[in-house]
Amino acid sequence: MDNSPALKKLEEMIMECSRLDREINCFVESVDEITAQVRHEPSEAMVNLRNSVKERFTELMAGVTDAELQRHSKVVSFKDSVRKYAMQAGQTAAENEEEELDEDIAVTQSQTNFICPLTQVEMVNPVKNKKCNHYYDREAVLEMIKARHRNKKKFRCPKVGCGNTDVQESDLELDLVMKRMIQNHKRQTGKT
Numbered sequence: 001m002d003n004s005p006a007l008k009k010l011e012e013m014i015m016e017c018s019r020l021d022r023e024i025n026c027f028v029e030s031v032d033e034i035t036a037q038v039r040h041e042p043s044e045a046m047v048n049l050r051n052s053v054k055e056r057f058t059e060l061m062a063g064v065t066d067a068e069l070q071r072h073s074k075v076v077s078f079k080d081s082v083r084k085y086a087m088q089a090g091q092t093a094a095e096n097e098e099e100e101l102d103e104d105i106a107v108t109q110s111q112t113n114f115i116c117p118l119t120q121v122e123m124v125n126p127v128k129n130k131k132c133n134h135y136y137d138r139e140a141v142l143e144m145i146k147a148r149h150r151n152k153k154k155f156r157c158p159k160v161g162c163g164n165t166d167v168q169e170s171d172l173e174l175d176l177v178m179k180r181m182i183q184n185h186k187r188q189t190g191k192t
């Protein structure tokens with residue numbers, strides 16, 4: 001249960017309301033009782049009316065227990081609200097955690113990037129660039145390198161943010177573990 005100072009303060013206030021409500025009831029009860037008594041008594045009893053009410057009130061209030069105040073409808077509904085809110089907050093927190101977990105998995109999967117930066121689809125024969133550790137689909141990258149070299153140009157690593165400006169065919173090695181991972185991933189996501 002939430003034990004924040006604000007909540008504690010609120011609970012104290014509600015309990016105070018409950019006590020005041022009880023006091024009013026006790027006072028009304030005292031007055032009722034005493035006036036009923038006095039009606040059948042000689043007139044001198046009227047003189048002590050105020051004191052009698054006060055005494056009876058003190059007596060009644062002395063009998064009021066904390067447990068009784070806790071049972072006050074306002075206190076009960078307050079505690080119900082707090083409990084419901086705490087439960088909702090707990091549920092929301094749990095749901096958020098689950099969502100975050102899903103997001104984490106999604107991020108992990110996308111970080112283990114199976115998408116070729118050239119073809120924008122999942123690689124079939126992933127080759128790893130030994131210089132910058134980026135992956136490309138073998139056919140696509142070889143074709144690009146050849147095309148660039150034919151034009152006497154360097155082939156820059158197509159991975160966004162990579163500083164490798166000269167990718168050579170000799171930098172590339174087939175990564176069979178990666179290939180297996182992609183095949184497993186395809187099977188899991190139902191793509192063929």
Ligand SMILES: [Zn+2]
Nearest residue numbers: 132134157162
């Ligand atoms: Zn790179």
